Amino acid sequence: MKHFEEWVMQFYGQRNWTQYGVFERMGFLMEETGELAQAVRTYEIGRDRPDEAVKAEPVLKEELMGELGDILANLAILADKYGFTLEDAAKAHQEKLLKRFEAGPTN
Structure with a gap:
């Protein structure tokens, strides 16, 4: 994941796509989530x-994989904005x- 996150920050950064704040990034994430939903339905x-x-x-x-990748990229950018990585988030979740x-x- 680290390599992917570094690539995202470099690639998106070159295009000034990392400049958006967290609220805009959340909008992009929601848009990509909708596209993933459509890809899953179609599949x-x-x-x-x-x-x-x-x-x-x-x-x-x-x-479908492309849409999942779009979501991962947006999550990587959000994590970076808050000073942690996707691996950090995965560990915290676990x-x-x-x-x-x-x-x-507790059934």
Whole structure:
């Protein structure tokens, strides 16, 4: 992840895409999340629209991966703005859940 995050900051930075504040970045993240939702829907159940060509499964999977990448890039930029990495966030998430559920299921 570190290599990806460094690449994102360099690539996006060269294009002045990292200049936006956190509220604008959240807007971009929401936009990309919507595009991911559409890619998942298209992959799983299709689009059923006469104005869109049917795409082969490998193309649909590539589009889905691309949208996930867009989301990861936006998350990397957000994390950087707050002074941590995606790896830091992943570790914090693990620790939070392990602490929360260390007593076992609460069904």
